[in-house]
Amino acid sequence: MAGTTAFSFLACVVLRIAPCTATVSPYFFFTRILSTALFTALSFQAGNTAYLYLSVAFVQMLKAFTPVSTMLCAFLFRLERPSARLVATVCCICVGVCASSLGELNFSAFGVLAMLVSVAAEGLRIVMMQHLLASKQFHPIEVWLYLGPACCIWLTVLIGVFEVHQIQDVHGWAALAAHPWPFGFAALAGFAVNVLATMCVIKLASALTLKVLGVCKDVGLVTFSAVMLREHVTGLQLAGYGVSLLGFGCYNYVKAADASVAHHQDLAAADGAGRQQQQQHQQQQQQQQQQQQQQQQQQSG
Numbered sequence: 001m002a003g004t005t006a007f008s009f010l011a012c013v014v015l016r017i018a019p020c021t022a023t024v025s026p027y028f029f030f031t032r033i034l035s036t037a038l039f040t041a042l043s044f045q046a047g048n049t050a051y052l053y054l055s056v057a058f059v060q061m062l063k064a065f066t067p068v069s070t071m072l073c074a075f076l077f078r079l080e081r082p083s084a085r086l087v088a089t090v091c092c093i094c095v096g097v098c099a100s101s102l103g104e105l106n107f108s109a110f111g112v113l114a115m116l117v118s119v120a121a122e123g124l125r126i127v128m129m130q131h132l133l134a135s136k137q138f139h140p141i142e143v144w145l146y147l148g149p150a151c152c153i154w155l156t157v158l159i160g161v162f163e164v165h166q167i168q169d170v171h172g173w174a175a176l177a178a179h180p181w182p183f184g185f186a187a188l189a190g191f192a193v194n195v196l197a198t199m200c201v202i203k204l205a206s207a208l209t210l211k212v213l214g215v216c217k218d219v220g221l222v223t224f225s226a227v228m229l230r231e232h233v234t235g236l237q238l239a240g241y242g243v244s245l246l247g248f249g250c251y252n253y254v255k256a257a258d259a260s261v262a263h264h265q266d267l268a269a270a271d272g273a274g275r276q277q278q279q280q281h282q283q284q285q286q287q288q289q290q291q292q293q294q295q296q297q298q299q300s301g
Contacts, residue, residue, distance in 0.1 A: 003187025053111025099240025
């Protein structure tokens with residue numbers, strides 16, 4: 001995250017590739033940016049912890065629950081209204097995730113708990129990020145000038161609480177000093193993911209589009225883990241993951257159908273308003289013509 005902040009500063013302030021025009025007050029920073037950074041850091045921390053206890057394939061299967069978390073957060077912030085069809089898709093995804101969990105051979109309750117915390121934080125992060133981009137009209141790179149340092153603050157706190165002793169035990173600081181280039185490349189890759197794959201997609205499309213692309217990536221990782229890494233994936237896990245993907249596909253269909261209906265309603269409302277204005281304009285013209293006729297009659301009389 002420090003690398004993302006540094007690259008954002010380089011792009012906005014030094015090279016001026018991206019604009020830096022938004023004005024951020026201390027109140028906005030502490031209430032909006034710092035809270036968004038908290039859930040971003042929590043999503044990173046808990047998600048990385050899950051990889052220590054679960055297989056890569058199983059982690060990706062649990063990530064199929066992320067759209068449910070995003071939708072529930074949208075309900076919480078009143079960005080969406082619950083419906084029977086949406087609830088049905090949520091239940092389908094939940095059943096699939098539960099089946100995948102039952103089929104896991106190396107099940108870890110702590111690992112699953114960490115992943116669920118990461119998924120919940122990710123849902124809040126996505127919704128709050130969409131609010132953040134819309135509120136100040138941030139450029140996707142510019143926003144990390146403010147969000148990056150805030151994330152560093154929260155990650156430093158989380159590292160101090162959960163990981164500092166482990167880092168010292170395995171001589172992590174010495175490994176960082178001995179191999180700076182791999183860590184630097186990882187920081188550059190993190191900047192590309194945060195800016196291009198996350199911020200630009202949310203800014204130009206929506207949070208749902210980001211989740212669709214994320215699920216496609218997760219399917220690829222599950223396949224890669226099973227084929228290349230030789231991780232054992234049971235039939236029950238694959239069946240549960242398939243049910244989750246089916247539920248997610250139905251969720252996208254319901255969302256697209258609701259958006260289409262809302263679009264047609266907006267067009268109908270706009271058309272009705274236009275016709276009403278046209279009728280009012282015609283009535284005004286008729287009244288003016290009647291007044292002119294009355295004036296002409298009075299003058300002739």
